[in-house]
Amino acid sequence: MSNTQNHGTNADHMAASPPLLEVRGLSVVFDTPEGSHQVVDHVDLKVSSGQTLGLVGESGSGKSVTCLAMLRLLAARGRVINGEVLFQEQDLLKLSEDDMTQLRGCKIAMVFQDPMVSLNPVRTIGWQISESLHLHQNISREAAKRRTLEMLDLVGIPEPKTRYNEYPHQFSGGMSQRAMIAMAIACEPKLLIADEPTTALDVTIQAQILELLSQLKSDLDMALILITHDLGVIAEAADEVAVMYAGRVVEEAPVFDLFDNPMHPYTLGLLNSLPRVDRKVDRLNAIEGSAPPPHEFVEGCRFEQRCGHCDDSCTGTRPDFKNIGTSRRVACMHPITTS
Amino acid sequence: MTRYIIIKLARSAFTLWFVVSAVFLVLRASGDPLYSIFSLGTPESTLDIYREKWGIDKSIFEQYIIYFQDIFRGDFGTSFFDARPAWDLIVERLPNTLLLGGTTFVISVVAGVSLGAIAALMRGSKWDRGIMTVAVASFSMPSYFLGLLLILFFSLEMRWLPTAGAGTWQHLILPATTLGLTLSGTIARFTRSAMLEVLRQPYMRTARAKGASKWRQIVWHALPNAAIPTVTVIGFQLGWLIGGSVVIETVFSWPGAGRLFIVAVGVRDFAVVQMFILMVASTVIIANLLVDILYGYLDPRITITGIKK
Ligand SMILES: Nc1ncnc2c1ncn2[C@@H]1O[C@H](COP(=O)(O)OP(=O)(O)OP(=O)(O)O)[C@@H](O)[C@H]1O
Ligand SMILES: [Mg+2]
Numbered sequence: 105m106s107n108t109q110n111h112g113t114n115a116d117h118m119a120a121s122p123p124l125l126e127v128r129g130l131s132v133v134f135d136t137p138e139g140s141h142q143v144v145d146h147v148d149l150k151v152s153s154g155q156t157l158g159l160v161g162e163s164g165s166g167k168s169v170t171c172l173a174m175l176r177l178l179a180a181r182g183r184v185i186n187g188e189v190l191f192q193e194q195d196l197l198k199l200s201e202d203d204m205t206q207l208r209g210c211k212i213a214m215v216f217q218d219p220m221v222s223l224n225p226v227r228t229i230g231w232q233i234s235e236s237l238h239l240h241q242n243i244s245r246e247a248a249k250r251r252t253l254e255m256l257d258l259v260g261i262p263e264p265k266t267r268y269n270e271y272p273h274q275f276s277g278g279m280s281q282r283a284m285i286a287m288a289i290a291c292e293p294k295l296l297i298a299d300e301p302t303t304a305l306d307v308t309i310q311a312q313i314l315e316l317l318s319q320l321k322s323d324l325d326m327a328l329i330l331i332t333h334d335l336g337v338i339a340e341a342a343d344e345v346a347v348m349y350a351g352r353v354v355e356e357a358p359v360f361d362l363f364d365n366p367m368h369p370y371t372l373g374l375l376n377s378l379p380r381v382d383r384k385v386d387r388l389n390a391i392e393g394s395a396p397p398p399h400e401f402v403e404g405c406r407f408e409q410r411c412g413h414c415d416d417s418c419t420g421t422r423p424d425f426k427n428i429g430t431s432r433r434v435a436c437m438h439p440i441t442t443s
Numbered sequence: 444m445t446r447y448i449i450i451k452l453a454r455s456a457f458t459l460w461f462v463v464s465a466v467f468l469v470l471r472a473s474g475d476p477l478y479s480i481f482s483l484g485t486p487e488s489t490l491d492i493y494r495e496k497w498g499i500d501k502s503i504f505e506q507y508i509i510y511f512q513d514i515f516r517g518d519f520g521t522s523f524f525d526a527r528p529a530w531d532l533i534v535e536r537l538p539n540t541l542l543l544g545g546t547t548f549v550i551s552v553v554a555g556v557s558l559g560a561i562a563a564l565m566r567g568s569k570w571d572r573g574i575m576t577v578a579v580a581s582f583s584m585p586s587y588f589l590g591l592l593l594i595l596f597f598s599l600e601m602r603w604l605p606t607a608g609a610g611t612w613q614h615l616i617l618p619a620t621t622l623g624l625t626l627s628g629t630i631a632r633f634t635r636s637a638m639l640e641v642l643r644q645p646y647m648r649t650a651r652a653k654g655a656s657k658w659r660q661i662v663w664h665a666l667p668n669a670a671i672p673t674v675t676v677i678g679f680q681l682g683w684l685i686g687g688s689v690v691i692e693t694v695f696s697w698p699g700a701g702r703l704f705i706v707a708v709g710v711r712d713f714a715v716v717q718m719f720i721l722m723v724a725s726t727v728i729i730a731n732l733l734v735d736i737l738y739g740y741l742d743p744r745i746t747i748t749g750i751k752k
Contacts, residue, residue: 177651179643209653216649224646226667226743235663236653271743287653 122193123150124327125174125295130187132166132173134398141398144170145351146186148425149329151344153294156321156328158342158359160335160374162395165348167331168217171297175214176204191295210240213288214297217331219280223272229256229283230268236290255286259316278309285316292324299331314341335378339363347371350395350406357432367428367439369411405437413438451735455728462724466717467510471503476711480523497523499713510717519721520714522707529714533700533722539609540699544688546615547622552677555627559634560669563642564661575635578628586687590621590694607696618695622687626680633676637669644668671742678734682727 132144144166151157159167172178174189174196189196191212196204216222224232233255234248243251249268256264259282272280281301288296298317302310318341321328330341338345338359345362347355347370355368366372373391393410396402405411405418417437425433476499477490494500498509513520519530558578562571581589597617598606605614641647642665650664689701696702700719707715739745 175652177648205654205656207654208651209655214652216645216652218645221645222649224650224664224668226671226741227664228743235655239654273744284649287649 121152123152124192125329126150126188126190127170127174128188128190130170130173130189131185132169132178133183133185134169134179135181135183139399142185142401143351143398144173145401147348147351147353148356149346149353151295151327151329153327154321154325155343156318156330156341158338158345159329159331159348160333160338160345161348162333164395164397166351167333167348168299170348171214171299171329171331175208175212175297177208177214206240209236209288209293210291211293212295212297213291213293215281215284215288215299215301217299217303219284220272220277222284223275223280225272228269228271229275233283233287233290236287240291251290252286255290256283259283259286260312261286278305278313281305281313282316285313289320289324289326293326295327295329296320297329297331300333301330302332302337303334310337311340317341335374347374350401351398352406352435354407354436355432355434357428357434361432365440365442367432367434367441368407368436369413369438369440370407372440373410413440451732455732458728459721459724463717463721464507466720467507468503470711470713470716471499471506474711475499476523476713479710493523497521514721519718522715523712524707524710524715529712529718532703532715533718536698536700536703539697540688540692540701543615543618543622543692543697543699544684547619547626547688548681548684550619551623551626551630554623555630556634556673558627559631559673560638560661560666562631562635563638566639571635574631577624578631581624581628582632584625586621586625587690587694589624590618590691593617593621594695609698614697618691618697621694622684622691625687626684629680629683630673630677634669634673637672638665641665641668667741671738674737674741675734678730678737681730685723685726 127147127149130144130147130149131142133140133142147166147170149157149159149170159170161167169178169182173182173184176184176196178184184197187197191207196207199207223229227235230249230252234245234252237243237248237251241248253264253268256267261267261279261282267275267279272283275283285298285301288298296317301317302313305313314337317328317330320326330337332338342359345355345357345359346353347362347368349370355362355366355371357367362371363375366375370391377391391410396406396409402419403422404420405414405423408414408418411418413436415438423435423437425435426439427433428439477493481490481493491500498506501509510520519528521527522529522532525532558574562574565571594606594617597604604617605611606617608614647660647664650660655664685701688699689704691697692699692701693705700722703715704719706712707719
């Protein structure tokens with residue numbers, strides 16, 4: 105773990121000032137031809153400036169949809185049916201579309217999951233990055249170009265001058281990912297949402313990108329939401345962690361506490377499936393079965409079928425969050441306690 | 444690059460040669476033109492004089508050689524009918540043809556692309572349904588039939604517009620509308636689907652996420668991508684437009700090259716038919732070359748050789 109030095113100050117920090125972003129009870133429904141499914145169910149999240157919130161969960165647990173809903177970037181068939189997204193104490197869901205447009209890319213930026221298709225194929229990389237600058241800053245063409253070259257250099261793209269005039273298809277996955285990051289941080293946002301910024305990258309590049317993100321976070325005093333299904337990445341880069349399962353947040357804790365003492369059986373399962381150097385395992389202890397698809401979501405605990413700790417109380421009613429100390433909480437009828 | 448151009452030109456030359464030769468043979472195989480030019484009962488001896496004069500007494504092979512020698516000398520033959528060079532006959536009607544075709548083409552492209560884009564952007568709305576209903580209807584109706592309907596209503600019934608001829612802008616309206624409706628309908632349908640495809644691409648979400656306005660998203664991010672398949676379709680439509688205008692010029696008695704061609708086919712006026720076909724084929728080939736070039740220019744993923752970089 106490289107940046108765990110500020111764990112001790114988390115609680116103080118959060119108590120002192122309201123978080124930069126606070127999501128309360130966010131619920132999202134998708135209207136599909138097969139029916140309406142609530143894929144995000146009363147999600148609460150918080151992140152403060154200079155902090156990284158790691159959002160983990162299996163594929164389909166609703167990580168991307170939660171973040172897209174926060175920025176109001178859901179596809180047409182998706183709609184928020186409930187909740188608040190307080191950014192600098194202002195509910196983004198109530199802003200006018202014009203105000204939202206002003207804010208996107210300026211104060212909140214997002215790096216998308218699939219960089220290769222998230223860049224416009226007919227525009228040069230330089231054009232796409234400097235567009236962000238032109239949209240939010242009153243900046244001359246030369247200045248924007250200079251700044252773009254700086255950004256390309258900053259995210260570790262070699263030969264920025266040549267790369268500036270190239271098109272996305274001339275970029276590898278890792279390079280596209282960096283270009284996306286450059287585009288997102290060009291206007292020095294207060295909050296950066298990075299959706300799986302390191303998936304499909306090889307380990308060295310992955311480490312470089314994480315290093316870059318945490319560097320930027322401290323340089324710009326930025327808040328970072330890091331979406332991943334890789335607990336290794338979380339251990340590496342997050343301060344706080346929220347674990348999502350089947351559209352709900354099931355556990356929230358400072359990273360150290362989470363790894364040290366997972367309280368939700370699902371979190372424990374995730375941790376057990378992680379290869380560890382300090383423990384000899386013959387095979388990965390993956391959780392049996394798979395997460396339910398949205399049309400099989402129940403009101404009660406959604407992990408019940410795969411859980412070794414459940415009983416009758418888990419069926420039927422939604423497990424409420426229990427606060428454990430000041431900094432963590434868990435939504436489980438029978439949280440694991442090690443004492 | 445040079446190699447590519449050479450291949451392209453060679454292929455074009457071959458296509459031209461093939462089309463011209465096919466027309467040459469089919470014309471001569473379809474009967475003796477003398478019988479459609481002279482009235483029945485004209486003595487064979489008289490006809491023979493003309494056969495010799497026009498060079499169609501020689502063997503087909505000889506005629507073929509002479510025909511090509513003449514083309515390279517810039518001589519496209521003489522009309523049996525008018526006794527004037529086929530070149531002059533066609534060229535003097537070109538302005539009319541270009542006026543009708545050009546007007547139609549420009550208006551159709553502008554209208555088709557914008558209506559298609561509007562339909563895509565307002566997908567599912569009554570605008571979308573309205574535009575697409577008209578587009579599909581005009582597309583599935585033969586243009587001569589549509590032309591007759593328009594004549595019936597606007598000329599014969601309402602007496603607003605002339606049925607035939609040329610000269611004033613009023614004369615242009617009906618034939619241009621007839622041709623243009625079908626063309627813009629086709630272009631609108633393709634633009635709409637290209638646009639819908641582009642709008643659901645992840646990079647459009649990126650554009651929204653960086654704070655681009657709605658207008659900017661469409662003009663700077665969506666349209667340049669949707670233009671790529673649309674340009675191809677528009678290029679193909681040019682061939683259709685030429686064929687369509689031959690029909691429409693006849694329906695509306697528009698004094699253009701297309702109508703001249705129809706008449707010439709009827710009387711087997713060899714030189715005029717051959718010259719017209721040669722010109723149409725050249726136009727289509729040039730249009731395709733232009734589309735190729737434009738395509739490489741619009742899509743950075745395609746090099747001029749058509750191979751992905
Ligand atoms: N446009 C859409 N239409 C319908 N359903 C959708 C749409 N986008 C997402 N969903 C559904 O929402 C649920 C959550 O998807 P989401 O993309 O948020 O998962 P995720 O946690 O980001 O997974 P991954 O790790 O694979 O990215 C999934 O069940 C998915 O099928
Ligand atoms: Mg995702």
